[in-house]
Amino acid sequence: MTKERRQILIFLFFAAAVLVIPFFLKGSYFLNVLVFIGINTMLAVALNLLLGYAGQISLGHAAFFGLGAYISGILTTRFPVDPWLAMMLAGFCAAGLAFVIGFPILKLKGHYLAMATLGFGIIMYIIFNETVGWTGGPSGLSSIPNLHIGSLFFDNDWNNYYLIWIFTLGIMLLSINLSQSRIGRALRAIHDSEVAARVMGVNVRILKVQIFTVSALLSAVAGSLYAHTMTFISPVAFGFNFSVELVTMVIIGGLGSIYGSFLGAAILTLLPELLRVFQDFDIVIYGLMLILITMFMPGGLISGIETLAKFVVSRIRGKQSNA
Amino acid sequence: MDSSRQLLQYILSGLSNGAIYALIGFGFAIIHNATGIINFAQGEFVMLGGMLTIFFLVFLHLPLGPAIVLAITIATLVGIAFERLTIRPLKNVKPLNLIIITIGASIFIRGAAMLIWGKDTHALPAFSGNDPLYIAGATILPQHLWIFGISVLIIILNKVFFNYTIIGKAMRACAYNSYAASLVGIDVKTMVLLSFVISSAIGSMAGIIIAPLTMTSYDVGIMLGLKGFCAVIIGGMSSGLGTILGGLLLGLLESLGAGYISASYKDAIAFIILLLILFIRPEGLFKKKETERV
Amino acid sequence: MLRLDGINKIFGGLTALEDVSLSVTRGSITGIIGPNGAGKTTLFNIVTGLYTQTSGQVYLGEKNISLFAPETLAGLGLVRTFQNVELFGQMTVLENVMVGLHTRSKSGIFSCAFKIPSQIREEKYIKEKGLKWLEFTGLADCADLTACNLPFGKGRLLEISRALAVEPQIILMDEPAAGLNSRETVELASLIRRIKELGITVVLVEHDMELVMDICESIIVLNLGKKLAQGTPREIQENPAVISAYLGEG
Numbered sequence: 001m002t003k004e005r006r007q008i009l010i011f012l013f014f015a016a017a018v019l020v021i022p023f024f025l026k027g028s029y030f031l032n033v034l035v036f037i038g039i040n041t042m043l044a045v046a047l048n049l050l051l052g053y054a055g056q057i058s059l060g061h062a063a064f065f066g067l068g069a070y071i072s073g074i075l076t077t078r079f080p081v082d083p084w085l086a087m088m089l090a091g092f093c094a095a096g097l098a099f100v101i102g103f104p105i106l107k108l109k110g111h112y113l114a115m116a117t118l119g120f121g122i123i124m125y126i127i128f129n130e131t132v133g134w135t136g137g138p139s140g141l142s143s144i145p146n147l148h149i150g151s152l153f154f155d156n157d158w159n160n161y162y163l164i165w166i167f168t169l170g171i172m173l174l175s176i177n178l179s180q181s182r183i184g185r186a187l188r189a190i191h192d193s194e195v196a197a198r199v200m201g202v203n204v205r206i207l208k209v210q211i212f213t214v215s216a217l218l219s220a221v222a223g224s225l226y227a228h229t230m231t232f233i234s235p236v237a238f239g240f241n242f243s244v245e246l247v248t249m250v251i252i253g254g255l256g257s258i259y260g261s262f263l264g265a266a267i268l269t270l271l272p273e274l275l276r277v278f279q280d281f282d283i284v285i286y287g288l289m290l291i292l293i294t295m296f297m298p299g300g301l302i303s304g305i306e307t308l309a310k311f312v313v314s315r316i317r318g319k320q321s322n323a
Numbered sequence: 324m325d326s327s328r329q330l331l332q333y334i335l336s337g338l339s340n341g342a343i344y345a346l347i348g349f350g351f352a353i354i355h356n357a358t359g360i361i362n363f364a365q366g367e368f369v370m371l372g373g374m375l376t377i378f379f380l381v382f383l384h385l386p387l388g389p390a391i392v393l394a395i396t397i398a399t400l401v402g403i404a405f406e407r408l409t410i411r412p413l414k415n416v417k418p419l420n421l422i423i424i425t426i427g428a429s430i431f432i433r434g435a436a437m438l439i440w441g442k443d444t445h446a447l448p449a450f451s452g453n454d455p456l457y458i459a460g461a462t463i464l465p466q467h468l469w470i471f472g473i474s475v476l477i478i479i480l481n482k483v484f485f486n487y488t489i490i491g492k493a494m495r496a497c498a499y500n501s502y503a504a505s506l507v508g509i510d511v512k513t514m515v516l517l518s519f520v521i522s523s524a525i526g527s528m529a530g531i532i533i534a535p536l537t538m539t540s541y542d543v544g545i546m547l548g549l550k551g552f553c554a555v556i557i558g559g560m561s562s563g564l565g566t567i568l569g570g571l572l573l574g575l576l577e578s579l580g581a582g583y584i585s586a587s588y589k590d591a592i593a594f595i596i597l598l599l600i601l602f603i604r605p606e607g608l609f610k611k612k613e614t615e616r617v
Numbered sequence: 618m619l620r621l622d623g624i625n626k627i628f629g630g631l632t633a634l635e636d637v638s639l640s641v642t643r644g645s646i647t648g649i650i651g652p653n654g655a656g657k658t659t660l661f662n663i664v665t666g667l668y669t670q671t672s673g674q675v676y677l678g679e680k681n682i683s684l685f686a687p688e689t690l691a692g693l694g695l696v697r698t699f700q701n702v703e704l705f706g707q708m709t710v711l712e713n714v715m716v717g718l719h720t721r722s723k724s725g726i727f728s729c730a731f732k733i734p735s736q737i738r739e740e741k742y743i744k745e746k747g748l749k750w751l752e753f754t755g756l757a758d759c760a761d762l763t764a765c766n767l768p769f770g771k772g773r774l775l776e777i778s779r780a781l782a783v784e785p786q787i788i789l790m791d792e793p794a795a796g797l798n799s800r801e802t803v804e805l806a807s808l809i810r811r812i813k814e815l816g817i818t819v820v821l822v823e824h825d826m827e828l829v830m831d832i833c834e835s836i837i838v839l840n841l842g843k844k845l846a847q848g849t850p851r852e853i854q855e856n857p858a859v860i861s862a863y864l865g866e867g
Contacts, residue, residue: 105601185719188712193703199696210726283433284430
């Protein structure tokens with residue numbers, strides 16, 4: 001079986017599992033959690049394109065998530081804009097902003113880039129909090145309308161689940177395609193040796209900005225979906241802590257692995273649910289996870305799983321040839 | 324008369340905040356010049372200074388002086404542990420991974436602080452009371468005098484240390500060229516450790532002297548750290564005059580901006596300035612442009 | 618093919634290159650030699666766009682490429698390899714070479730994400746071409762290995778394969794023989810000859826005198842930032858100024 005065939009099969013299996021799971025779940029609580037996992041997966045995948053592939057750190061990605069949510073929310077509550085159109089505009093605006101600040105910000109490297117994106121994220125958070133006339137400030141923005149296609153309204157857990165996950169699967173598929181293409185190789189080349197990538201003709205500056213823009217666009221779309229399914233948003237969800245959570249998801253799942261982003265998103269969404277006491281320990285645990293995974297398993301949990309899978313398969317093959 | 328008094332007030336509070344930013348900035352500069360890395364956790368040492376002092380004061384009922392000394396000592400020990408556990412073992416790690424590890428460490432410290440002391444804000448009592456003095460029509464609190472006094476002291480000690488002591492000169496040598504420094508017998512590893520000791524000590528001191536004026540809590544580290552970083556970027560990553568001017572400039576702009584433009588966007592001002600400097604003149608305003616060597 | 622006119626490079630107080638002018642004939646194998654610190658790598662970096670000269674011009678054919686960036690130069694057919702082999706360590710050998718085909722392909726983010734037919738065709742083309750170049754340098758059976766796991770000699774060959782995939786007019790190699798054993802050096806020499814047969818101009822900076830004298834048709838000697846001599850291997854070997862530069866005078 002060729003590598004390509006195997007990858008298509010893995011994705012189909014994953015998609016099938018996603019589409020079928022709701023039938024086996026009892027109660028809307030689980031569906032709700034899975035909806036959150038879906039949104040976080042979209043965000044983690046978007047960040048992974050920038051962080052895992054191109055190797056550019058962003059500590060302010062929650063800002064684009066929030067921007068998408070607020071633009072969608074404002075356009076549909078303060079103005080009579082159709083939610084789908086609002087989503088497109090939200091994505092467009094976030095992409096535009098990313099494109100404009102991308103050029104100066106991505107000239108920075110390493111710690112300076114980290115600080116700059118951190119600063120950007122905080123500026124956006126302050127704006128979300130202070131423009132009370134538009135965003136409702138700390139009390140949030142409510143009564144955001146649901147999305148709908150004709151008479152099919154996405155206003156209950158079941159419909160929301162499929163809405164979110166169709167988008168999530170789509171974004172995962174597009175990202176997987178991208179990672180294995182000419183663009184994906186160019187990004188990974190930038191990550192491994194920027195100077196050699198340039199010498200090979202990769203326009204590093206422009207590609208970094210392009211992927212930053214795509215990443216912002218996807219995050220904003222996720223934000224818009226979040227706004228229309230939750231119907232209520234407030235700045236708290238879009239601050240520095242969430243930006244850090246997103247980086248943690250990408251790192252523990254595995255830099256450069258799309259399925260890893262799903263894994264990271266799932267773990268970080270489930271942990272607070274599984275450990276009620278986790279609430280206070282969350283920051284400490286994130287910090288510890290970042291350190292330990294980066295030091296001891298830089299490929300993230302997905303690489304650990306792959307190694308385990310290879311080990312198991314080789315053992316089985318070994319037994320078969322011995323039998 | 325009133326508007327000039329108000330202006331004076333803004334200038335005063337801007338300068339005192341600016342002094343703090345400069346001190347925090349020193350911490351960044353000292354570590355960066357010795358190791359080449361940005362200590363993401365610098366802000367957390369500032370936080371630890373204030374929080375630990377309050378802890379010793381309130382829960383152990385120590386008098387102010389010993390509480391401060393103990394707090395600085397413990398913060399410095401945390402700094403040493405940080406250097407030992409995360410920086411020293413990682414000489415050949417990819418830059419991206421190093422950044423993530425330092426971010427992880429700063430989050431860990433902050434999270435631990437939250438676990439130990441909760442999310443509440445706390446007030447550190449002013450060192451010598453709250454009776455204001457009236458000078459030139461402006462209200463100065465005794466704490467402001469403490470801030471200026473201690474800042475000046477630290478600046479002088481800094482200058483003396485780096486320019487007139489053997490160890491200080493050795494550290495500067497490491498900053499310029501650690502390989503050459505090791506060839507002449509300087510123990511680079513010790514210099515690195517020393518840079519962390521000095522930075523965490525200065526940082527925690529800065530946190531202590533500002534705490535009576537601005538409340539302190541487990542998460543003040545982020546903002547103060549970023550603003551200190553902004554100061555040192557304006558100053559061109561120097562552990563001297565450049566950063567002092569950078570900090571004062573930042574404090575003034577922030578204070579005047581908050582007073583005359585908008586109080587709620589006060590924090591945003593510092594970060595907008597940070598972004599502008601990083602975009603337009605990343606080598607800082609007060610440093611001559613250096614030709615890049617091979 | 619390649620012409621340098623009065624190149625000066627001053628770093629702060631140090632003059633790394635002083636009024637260096639030279640020319641490289643199309644289709645030749647030219648070597649640049651000189652004692653350590655002569656400015657060879659600085660010259661290379663200027664030609665390949667990584668440094669900017671303080672003054673002087675660089676011409677590729679008729680075109681003035683003096684201020685062009687490396688990525689533009691790749692599109693014009695000028696490519697280089699590095700002294701410390703700069704591989705894309707986390708990618709496979711084949712993927713490394715496929716990056717070399719970046720300028721020979723054009724699918725953008727949208728085409729790649731949505732896998733439109735022209736992108737699928739182009740991807741097939743890139744892969745086939747990549748394998749061809751691996752066969753040319755003898756690395757075909759390493760295609761799926763991770764690049765950072767390659768032994769050093771093969772890593773060098775990979776870097777050359779990658780550069781060849783650009784289908785350049787001229788390839789500049791920075792100390793390609795460094796770290797190679799004698800067998801590998803002989804294989805390198807024959808590879809460089811085969812590259813010349815493809816019509817590609819080769820310029821190399823080298824310390825390995827045997828290799829240089831063996832394959833280079835023209836040799837340029839630099840010393841202390843100045844061009845000392847240019848000529849055939851025999852002429853250079855008999856040039857008294859060159860001899861004293863290497864052995865030192867008094």
